[in-house]
Amino acid sequence: MVSAARATGVDGPLFKRALLGSLSWLAANHEEVNRLNVFPVPDGDTGTNMLLTLQSAVEDVRESNAAEVSKIAKLASHGSLMGARGNSGVILSQIFRGFARAVEGKTSLTPAELAAALEEAANAAYRAVNKPTEGTILTVAREAGRAAATAASGPDATVPRVIAAAAAGARAAVLKTPSQLQILRDAGVVDAGGFGLELILEGMLKSVEESDSALAALSEARKPVSPAAQVALDLPEGGWGYCTEFLIEGSNLDTELIRGQIESLGNSVLVVGEPELVKVHVHTDDPTRVINLAGGYGKLMKLSVGDMSTQHRRILDSEGAAGTAKASRANGVGMVAVVAGRGMVEIFRGLGVDAIIEGGQTMNPSTQDMLTAIESLPYDEVILLPNNGNVIAAAKQVVGLTKKKVHVVETHSMPQGVSAVVAFRPERPAAENLKAMRAEAERVQTIEVTHAVRDTRSNGLRVRKGDVIGLINDRLEFAGGDYAEVVHKALSKLGPDSYELVTVYRGEQASDAELARLESEIRTSYPGLEVEVQQGGQHHYPFILSVE
């Protein structure tokens, strides 16, 4: 098997094996890619997005026995485009596309042809991106291609050596990314997408030449690299926006024209594909406008709107979404909420929410999850509470997808959600309830307390991994040694004289002693505030406080 690769170059079966190898290696290591991102709150998704993209690329390849490398490459290209998720996933799909173009019509690749295809793959990726940024997966792809070309020009070039060189080139490039991007340097991380690509090349190498000494050396060296980070390609200061992705199916689609229009609505724009199928990726503050615009070109498929820095996994709370519920409410209005934490679920249920979708903080439910919950209710009119800034866009998508009348109260946090639900009156019509709920949600201030998942600088703060950080209304404001200190600062910033009640939602990580200390800190420092403690049970955030 090993010698076959050397003798015949890269044919269909070998490329298939390489792809499967890269999939298993990325699958084994994607959490390392996920672990951290530039924003130091506990969530992340680059590894998962790349893995899902690669899975989609390999899906059809698995079924194919094609002898020609060109056929396998084409399947991978198509599959990755259909399944691309996130910025890095989209670029990965373009790398596959460039590779497939370069090997078109070929049965097998010589080492030199392989290197040339890798270089062309990188070029295709550069072309697909509106404003290429160095220090990202693009740079890593290019350096991998260059290293492959150098290795291929040598007298004893073999396929495994070319791939080994590409992987080594990728690794060197990954390690250099912090010197190219300020945001990585500040955060003290390497680029996550680039690291993901490195893993893919390493996985290919493992599968084509297990015994090669070059690989052994490489594996040895590949200690967990410094934390990886997802970096948006041309991320503006301050804004992350909503990551909006979809496919347009149509005819004579003009990618240039579409890209030009999408660019005016957001950044990190990627518009790639064929005249019949175009993949769009954009970070925008107004996903609806993007979707409306794109809808004019053809049929939209695989629409997803989410936050680029969060993980997209959902669990539908089956108990909460009980289809057995009876429509007993006088106003005929149901309520659905996205909630994280067992205690929080109980609180929302107790307040009269009919269906709960678990998730929010690190698991953003999809539009589909929310739709399912809404459809399960015996009410034709439903109020939906996303309870997380990253869920709002997906929640708004639901409105157009069901015959039911859906109203989204744009709650950015669970405390906002609680306040909104408290204002709900079962005998009052929806319009009045919405007005009251929105007003109440805006009244409450949210303090979230968690640990920085790694060193970073953000909002003028220097944060070290493990530091307690405090966010006020989703904005990182304070870092410190313990919860009580950070909460003290946050309350002081809000101005405790303007408020009356602090509700402390205790997360699952918080100990009794930590809770006692936090409570006594608030009571001692701010005697004018009433303190109420609730078991929130949320993950990742030891304390969430509502101040009103």
Place this chain on the structure above:
Amino acid sequence: MTRTFAVVTDSTADLPREWQGRYGIEVVPLKVLFGKETFRDGVDMTNEQFFRRLAAATSLPTTSAPSPGEFAEVYRRLAKDHDGCISIHLGAQLSATVEAARVGAQAVEGFRVNVIDSQTVSMPVAFLCRVAAEAESLEAATAAVEQRVPKTRVLALLDTLRYLEMGGRLSRAQALIGTMLDLKPLLLVADAEIKPVDRVRTRSRAIPRMIEYFKGDLPVEHMAVMHAQAADEAEQIATALRKDLADGEVTVGQIGSVLGTHTGPKALGIVYIKA
């Protein structure tokens, strides 16, 4: 006294003390039980003493209605110099008092007692008593009171639902508060029921809601602001309401011990009879 019929109520009417003499109204006390100690509401203990003791109590006190015998005793005494009696009591949905009065009345032969279920509690009952006391005959008094019973309202803001819940008067679900959260329930006693009006997270937000709701019920014939150890807030509410009332008269009164056992401290109420 020219009036030939007597007017009787119970201690939960929160009847201002001076009305007893001025209008000749008889008050039968309910009882508060701290463990084995029994106190007659408004007789053996002042409201201040009661709430101090309530705050310190390790277990909540219980309350009990007067016995039929106690009512019979009062009616028998009144029968000596009256030719009839109207006996107005707190709502049957809240207490057995009105039943005890009926049974007690039957025990006194030859004396007519019109027992009225006011369907309400606190000062609206006192207002009904005043209306009765000012009537020319027992028939007229009874008609005037019965006509006003459906118009009585008690709008109550509780600082916590704990006391009402412990007393078995209202479940969290009935109060629309099926949650662990310490919400401030705004309740309405009307039409022989306790209904939730609103639930609010903080007291300072709840008070304007209560005022707003009350204003929606204007005009009123009689009204008062009641409180349990929350005199300052009650005064603020009264001040806020005076300009909205034709005669500008707002009585501020204290909730008695028996009612206080169920509302808990810091309860506030706007109580009234709709015009």
